[in-house]
């Protein structure tokens with residue numbers, strides 16, 4: 001009985017983990033290329049959630065179709081923030097970029113709050129569910145999982161099969177060398193930042209499928225913390241590492257929840273969140289370059 | 296007994312071997328020049344000596360003590376001072392404060408007070424003729440002034456071994472001659488200071504070094520008295536057929 | 542001896558500002574509430590500046606230290622209220638406990654996080670406040686998510702009248718002293734080896750190490766000092782002014798944000814900066830909350846961005862470079 005429940009939860013964990021992974025790729029991409037930690041990461045996820053909500057409730061558009069829209073919105077925001085702010089801070093002390101991204105996150109939260117209010121909202125997309133014995137999976141979650149895998153693959157193809165992709169890769173490896181070889185490093189920075197934000201906002205769409213009524217301007221904070229744990233698990237600067245980090249994190253989160261629920265007198269949900277914080281510190285302490293990275 | 300002894304030092308960066316099985320000895324008060332083309336591993340060797348990197352293989356022995364894995368901040372007080380190829384001033388602090396930091400934390404006793412350090416700084420700054428810029432933030436200096444500031448900062452540490460990484464690059468030839476004379480004078484006066492240097496600029500090497508060590512692709516290829524070393528065919532070859540000037 | 546005294550001249554503008562605040566609050570009726578808020582912001586800024594300003598490291602979990610400080614005072618009062626004749630002593634015990642708890646937490650966090658550089662440090666700290674909150678709630682420590690309410694105990698031990706004047710007046714005076722003490726410690730650090738070491742490591746940590754500076758030791762010193770003052774501010778401004786504590790309130794990242802704004806606005810790493818930043822922030826927040834309630838962050842977020850991009854030295858930083866070489870330079874640092 002318990003084992004069945006655990007297996008069920010772990011399957012749910014993998015499904016969620018794939019989406020977590022995808023939701024962290026943008027963070028790792030931006031860190032890998034610009035060496036900037038986007039502390040406002042969660043706020044961009046929140047923007048994606050609101051894009052979904054608005055498209056669905058106001059225009060009746062299917063959340064799957066919200067993914068490209070959110071991606072475009074994210075790219076746009078990414079370029080705007082890059083050229084107005086980040087570009088001027090690339091050479092500034094780390095303090096500056098940390099605080100700038102942090103403030104950008106707050107700005108987005110407050111703008112969304114101003115427009116949509118701060119109550120919790122959701123949308124109701126009825127697509128059925130499938131019973132796989134140990135657990136019941138809503139189709140929407142399954143779509144989100146598949147969508148994440150597809151996006152991760154697309155990113156992989158983009159990196160390896162396009163000119164722009166290989167330019168960005170060369171910048172990650174050696175920005176000075178790339179500059180010497182005629183790569184437009186500034187352009188690669190802008191593109192990577194925008195792409196990273198685009199991916200993050202798009203992931204916000206997929207994450208809404210796990211939180212039917214949890215859409216709120218301040219929902220991002222929790223995801224920022226999770227994304228850091230995941231990114232650090234995957235080596236911080238590798239988007240693919242992040243994807244696998246996400247899978248691992250989904251498993252750990254759901255597995256530990258099931259186990260904490262067995263302890264009487266505690267709040268398992270709060271403890272899982274405490275665990276992710278402990279994991280973050282532990283990984284950073286043991287191997288700051290990431291547990292899943294080979295470096 | 297030698298002051299610094301490197302035994303078979305190897306330092307890798309991923310697949311790249313930046314320093315390959317280098318052994319060398321430097322005695323007290325000796326003037327040594329370390330030369331080699333770009334990327335030959337000079338700076339890396341300095342980083343290994345000052346503790347910025349730990350070598351994968353080999354030992355670093357300073358003043359009879361094995362310091363291979365000693366934290367850098369514990370090496371400085373033993374008497375290892377250095378400058379950086381690309382100057383690294385504490386930009387927002389004034390020149391005076393920068394130099395005082397050297398005296399405050401880098402000296403052997405470790406008990407130099409803030410006021411004493413500032414006094415030492417004033418004197419040292421005068422010696423490198425930066426007194427006009429004393430109260431400027433170090434970040435506002437010209438590149439050459441920054442290098443002078445770094446020399447002063449290292450001298451304030453009263454080092455036994457002073458590692459200067461291309462400290463004279465970018466200086467006017469006349470200034471180089473002056474600088475060489477000045478450093479020699481201090482080194483002799485203070486008796487303790489040994490100056491080892493890494494220079495592309497042969498002028499400085501010839502004017503100063505008693506011994507030259509030549510690195511090529513991470514390996515030591517020559518270790519001999521200056522004149523002999525610079526005439527060595529291997530050295531000429533390493534510098535692509537550009538024999539040393541003068 | 543005279544030289545020793547001139548070293549402390551920069552405290553004059555700081556203390557004048559605090560005295561002025563006190564006099565305004567005392568003599569102009571209806572102002573005390575605003576003054577109390579300003580003192581809180583100045584104290585918080587002054588405390589945070591010792592770490593953020595002097596080391597250049599960003600601790601996103603900073604509020605956690607204020608949170609445990611609050612718990613320190615709360616635990617002392619709830620657990621010791623039944624002891625007869627403790628009187629005001631209970632508050633002293635509360636302060637000691639607050640200091641102890643913030644020291645312990647900062648040592649634990651520092652031992653892990655301060656091994657990490659720059660961005661990695663910031664990442665490590667971003668969850669500290671949430672992590673601690675979820676530990677308290679999840680494991681039901683100290684009454685878990687229900688929190689602690691100790692108005693009754695405070696009334697019982699001090700008497701109703703004294704308790705009320707503590708909450709509305711004396712607690713604020715204590716905050717004033719904490720802010721002044723934090724300023725004094727900041728200047729003391731600046732004038733001693735610690736300050737030189739911190740400046741060096743803030744500018745270039747590797748170079749600092751090579752110069753013989755034990756960077757970890759100095760970072761930890763600044764971190765613990767800063768955390769202790771945060772604990773004291775929490776114990777006073779939160780526990781004594783409002784005798785209850787709920788985990789989501791005292792571990793709210795919002796306060797870290799405010800502390801960052803104050804320090805940056807005034808000028809990170811300057812002595813006078815947190816006072817200037819605290820006053821500007823507090824006054825504008827006060828009037829914004831009257832005229833445009835709910836919009837403070839919407840206005841402050843772009844302000845931080847603008848400061849970072851255009852005026853990274855902050856108000857006092859700019860004043861400092863303007864007054865360079867003049868008599869004023871001795872007072873403004």
Ligand SMILES: Nc1ncnc2c1ncn2[C@@H]1O[C@H](COP(=O)(O)OP(=O)(O)OP(=O)(O)O)[C@@H](O)[C@H]1O
Nearest residue numbers: 308311313331332333334335336337338339340380
């Ligand atoms: N931190 C590092 N990571 C990776 N590779 C490095 C690092 N530092 C140095 N290298 C590599 O090690 C080799 C030796 O470099 P080093 O800087 O020691 O040479 P150098 O002799 O000082 O050259 P130059 O005359 O240009 O200063 C070079 O190929 C360089 O690219």
Ligand SMILES: [Mg+2]
Nearest residue numbers: 337338339380
């Ligand atoms: Mg070099």
